[in-house]
Amino acid sequence: MNLFRLDASILPSTSVTSEIADRAEAEWTAAHPEGTVTRRHLGTDPLPSDAWALATTAAFTAEPDRTPDQREALDLVAALGAELESADAVILAVPLYNYGVSQHFKTWSDLVIASAGPGTPLLKGTPALLVTALGGGYGPGTPREGWDHSTPYLERVVGDIWQADLTVVRCELTLAATTPGMEGLRETAAQQRAQALDAARDAGRVLARA
Template structure:
């Protein structure tokens, strides 16, 4: 597995999970802005882009669960993690499909995710990545027992059509809990939100346009600031 601690080059992993691939996409626009600013602030650094919609992550299946359950039985994993437990052709296939996602997340210094709010939660494309990448033991350093993501910065850029006061955002608590469980620290986990994005489109939300523009402006500023540190 790639270990960023031995790497001398910074890596930004950018993920887009919004189904609407157009200039109108708020999350795609903001994640692209983050990447541009980050690259300007870190000349020579590497940038890995994954469009989870154009290239969907394969949904997990029985063979993924079977290999995951086998790995769960071990208290101490081999030095090369789940790789060292691959025995059958089925396990080799599962791990070959999963490992690239694990490796690039573990190798990234900074991860930025364009994550629109869909039906109160994460998009199906992002959920497919979450389920696959969170393979048992994949982010535990076998030599220390600590998380390989303890120094990773994560910036989640979310957009929602409606009013944040409706209390129906289950995406933010879900992603916060998930990244925490993987070992990302609270100090390195950031959420940026643009609200009321449908105000420009939906006639009965026209009265919200000013607040929507202010929210987008604040999100752009925060994205620019977050891209310049770390």
């Protein structure tokens, strides 16, 4: 059994998404002590930003005419696609940045899509957990309602394009503990964090059983 885990936080030592994902991973590894965990941390080891353009142009270039950079990009695309396709379960820990999807995750997902084509269900039927964290509040009735442009994209790619059996664990108000002006939200933030950890534990058990 193989679990693929991807992290995208640029602050791994204080990452809420990593903390929540750890809870799910612990359940999976407890159930599969002989299993393997393939990790990719885009925050600490980002992919080259030009790789997608190089791989895309290489696809329209005759093999003898491809540049060394194009060939390297194609090799990377193939490796990323194989890494995901070989997974029996998937955990993706991706925070919201600047109201949108992490640039590191976007680079990775573009390259994975390039590996098999934009309509290929790479994770069809594969259980996947998406953990996402948001520094503020974006729910109904909040001043920033509708400003989360990350979660819908992540669900579209992982759930709709790749057709994973997707569970989402979402944690808001993660900046309340350290941000002036958010003191009144700290109790709510702590409750949300505890709920997210519990949800991740339950989701990890589901991944382990699948």
